Amino acid sequence: MKKITALMLSSAMMLSLAACGGSASTETVSSEAASSEAASSEAVSTEEAASADAAAVTTVNAGKLTMSTNAAFPPYEMTTDNGDFEGIDIEVAGAIAKKLGLELQVDDMDFDAALLAAQNGKSDMVMAGVTVTDERLKVMDFSDTYAEGIQSIIVPEGSDIATADDLSGKAIGTQRGTTGYLYCTDDFGEENVIAYDDGLTAVQALNNGQVDAVVIDNAPAQEFVAANPGLKILDTAYAQEDYAIGVAKGNTQLLDAINGALEELQADGTLQAIVDKYITAE
Amino acid sequence: MEAQFEALSELVKNGQKLNFGQDFFVKFYQAFLYSDRWQQYIKGVGTTLLVTAIALVLGVVLGAIVAMIRVGYAQQKPHHRNPILGIFNAVAQVYVTVIRGTPMMVQLLIMSMVIFASSRNFTMVGALALGINSGAYVSEIIRGGLMAVDPGQMEAGRSLGLNYMTTMFEIIIPQAIRSILPALGNEFIMLLKDSSLITVIGGKELLYAAQGIMNRTYEPMFPLLGVAATYLVLVMLFSALLAKFERRLAQSDRR
Numbered sequence: 001m002k003k004i005t006a007l008m009l010s011s012a013m014m015l016s017l018a019a020c021g022g023s024a025s026t027e028t029v030s031s032e033a034a035s036s037e038a039a040s041s042e043a044v045s046t047e048e049a050a051s052a053d054a055a056a057v058t059t060v061n062a063g064k065l066t067m068s069t070n071a072a073f074p075p076y077e078m079t080t081d082n083g084d085f086e087g088i089d090i091e092v093a094g095a096i097a098k099k100l101g102l103e104l105q106v107d108d109m110d111f112d113a114a115l116l117a118a119q120n121g122k123s124d125m126v127m128a129g130v131t132v133t134d135e136r137l138k139v140m141d142f143s144d145t146y147a148e149g150i151q152s153i154i155v156p157e158g159s160d161i162a163t164a165d166d167l168s169g170k171a172i173g174t175q176r177g178t179t180g181y182l183y184c185t186d187d188f189g190e191e192n193v194i195a196y197d198d199g200l201t202a203v204q205a206l207n208n209g210q211v212d213a214v215v216i217d218n219a220p221a222q223e224f225v226a227a228n229p230g231l232k233i234l235d236t237a238y239a240q241e242d243y244a245i246g247v248a249k250g251n252t253q254l255l256d257a258i259n260g261a262l263e264e265l266q267a268d269g270t271l272q273a274i275v276d277k278y279i280t281a282e
Numbered sequence: 283m284e285a286q287f288e289a290l291s292e293l294v295k296n297g298q299k300l301n302f303g304q305d306f307f308v309k310f311y312q313a314f315l316y317s318d319r320w321q322q323y324i325k326g327v328g329t330t331l332l333v334t335a336i337a338l339v340l341g342v343v344l345g346a347i348v349a350m351i352r353v354g355y356a357q358q359k360p361h362h363r364n365p366i367l368g369i370f371n372a373v374a375q376v377y378v379t380v381i382r383g384t385p386m387m388v389q390l391l392i393m394s395m396v397i398f399a400s401s402r403n404f405t406m407v408g409a410l411a412l413g414i415n416s417g418a419y420v421s422e423i424i425r426g427g428l429m430a431v432d433p434g435q436m437e438a439g440r441s442l443g444l445n446y447m448t449t450m451f452e453i454i455i456p457q458a459i460r461s462i463l464p465a466l467g468n469e470f471i472m473l474l475k476d477s478s479l480i481t482v483i484g485g486k487e488l489l490y491a492a493q494g495i496m497n498r499t500y501e502p503m504f505p506l507l508g509v510a511a512t513y514l515v516l517v518m519l520f521s522a523l524l525a526k527f528e529r530r531l532a533q534s535d536r537r
Contacts, residue, residue: 112497119500138295139500171402177497185494190322194404194484195494205484208399 057100057257059124065102067093068123070111072198074223075278076129076147076243079108089127091274092146092265099261110197112177115140118246124254129217131179131241140249143258145242146271150218151180153234154206154225161213164238168192173202173211180215183239203228219279287311313504319495326491327512333409333477333487338470340413345420348374350450352421353428357436374421381418387479389415394483405487408480416473423469427462428454460531467524471517478513488512 060066069089071077077087085106097104107114107123118126119140129149132142155161161170168188174181176195184193194211196202202214203224215238216224225231245262247255265271290300290308300308314320355371358364381389393411394404401407431454439449478489492505499505 112493115500116502135498136500138291176493181497190494195490195497196484197482204395208395210394210400210402210404210484 057102057254059102059254060121061105063103064105065093065097065100065125066105066107066123068107068109068114068117068126069128070114070198071106071108072200073111073129073217073220075219076217077127088147088274088278089129091277092262092271093125093127095265095270095274096258096261099264100257110177111175115177115246118248121248124247125258126246129219129243130246132244133179133182135182136246140246141251141255142244142246143255144262145244146262146266147243147275149241149243151183151215151238151241152218152221153236153238154203154214154216154221154231155212155234156206156209157230157232159212162234163236164234167213167215170212171210173205173214175199175202175216178216179239179241180217184215199224203231206231222279283311283315287316309499309501309504312499313495313501314508322491322495323488323508323512326486326488327516329405329485329487330474330477331516333405333412333480333485334470334474336406336409337412337416337473337477340410341416341420341469341473342466344414344417345422345424348377348417348421349424349428352425378418378421381415382422386412386415386476387482390479390483404480404484408477408483408485408487412473412476412480415476416469419469419472420466423462423465424458426465427458430461431457460535463524463528463531467521470524471520474516474520475513 067089069077069085071079071085071087073087075087076089077085080086085108090104090106093106094104107117109117111128114123114126114128115130115136117123125143126140129147130136130142131149132145136142153161153164153167161167167184169192170188172184172188172193174184174193174195175198181193181195194202194205196205199214199216199220202211202216205211206214207228207230214221214224218233218237221233225233245258247258262271287308290304291312294300294308312319314323351367351370351374355367358367390408390411394401394407398407398410435453435457436449439453440446444452477487480487481490481493484490488509492509495505496502
């Protein structure tokens with residue numbers, strides 16, 4: 001009798017521990033809210049059509065497409081005043097999730113942690129304006145690109161930095177783990193580059209005069225400069241690159257599903273509509 | 283060894299699976315040996331120790347001053363209260379309350395982003411923030427130690443004709459140090475580990491070095507375990523030194 005009680009108690013304990021596995025700081029964004037207006041009217045029909053696909057894809061949380069990101073990267077991902085997420089990546093992910101008949105779940109964390117989350121299977125995919133590099137291809141697989149990025153240089157008005165070459169010997173602020181950080185440490189040496197947890201902090205340091213320039217992706221750079229008078233973006237780009245969705249290495253099933261959905265979104269113009277919504281053409 | 287690493291990482295790139303030993307070797311090599319990455323860790327340890335040392339000295343000095351003020355204020359004769367000491371005591375109390383009542387991380391960010399907004403010496407700003415934080419805790423430890431000395435000691439000293447300061451420095455403080463030491467050692471260890479927080483303001487200490495390497499290799503296990511082991515070794519060295527010091531002070535002990 002005692003043994004049976006012990007067995008039951010221990011199994012109850014295991015169950016209660018298993019329940020702790022769910023991450024606490026996640027936010028479920030219903031795919032309807034995150035998808036573009038054009039697509040929402042046909043929500044029911046697409047979901048029915050996609051149900052065949054959904055059965056084929058296994059995700060980290062059943063029925064949900066979990067996306068890890070760093071929501072301090074406007075306009076690709078940012079938080080709204082009520083704590084929800086919005087941005088190009090969020091909406092594209094929402095549209096993909098709808099195509100696959102899944103619910104989108106957004107996990108917000110530091111950029112380097114977001115990459116690792118997809119790599120280690122804590123999330124299904126990472127979408128955070130991730131650039132495809134050879135080093136990253138070693139540890140994860142990437143979808144087709146869905147946007148183009150440029151590494152821009154932000155400097156204060158009246159700075160003597162006019163081109164990327166002028167950066168040598170200056171203090172450069174970057175976001176930890178981004179390609180901007182990697183390129184700058186390669187080109188100008190570890191001692192001249194300061195890595196911050198997010199782009200906002202780096203720009204804050206630039207405002208304070210703690211760094212001479214910030215190297216970051218062009219789209220967020222535009223937002224930062226618009227919000228901080230006295231800063232400007234140099235006309236010469238530091239680097240050109242392609243954004244893609246990262247998934248765990250070897251997860252070809254999910255990758256094919258994402259690529260298929262991306263292709264459809266590209267074909268029906270949804271992708272362009274989302275990008276246009278956030279980035280006004282110049 | 284380098285050739286072996288190159289060969290194996292070429293295999294990984296081509297999508298081949300390595301066995302456990304090879305996988306371990308590749309990850310270890312790229313985390314510590316590839317392009318002399320161990321030097322980054324060593325540099326990081328240097329900064330960590332420097333920050334800890336500065337913060338420690340600052341913390342002990344600040345803590346001692348604050349503790350002396352508060353004990354001195356509390357031990358005044360009734361009806362003979364010194365107004366200047368009263369002001370100092372109020373300041374000390376506010377300092378302890380504010381510093382103990384706000385998180386270390388917030389204090390660091392305030393120091394870096396608000397108070398020293400134009401300083402580029404992130405390491406020193408970090409050390410200063412850590413030292414000011416530590417001072418509040420150390421002051422309470424020292425105050426406790428001073429209060430724990432039997433009041434009869436002070437009475438005996440004063441009745442032998444020594445003045446307050448002499449009694450304090452020659453009789454009370456030497457006895458207090460013995461009871462303070464274990465708690466102070468605890469605080470030092472906390473300080474050493476808290477120095478890893480200065481990464482958030484751009485201080486390039488041990489954890490910063492590990493994160494930089496993680497971001498290049500996309501492999502977190504070895505850099506993080508390496509850093510954890512380094513901190514552990516440092517703390518163990520620190521504890522051993524403290525134990526030795528305590529034994530030395532306990533030589534004439536009858537308790």
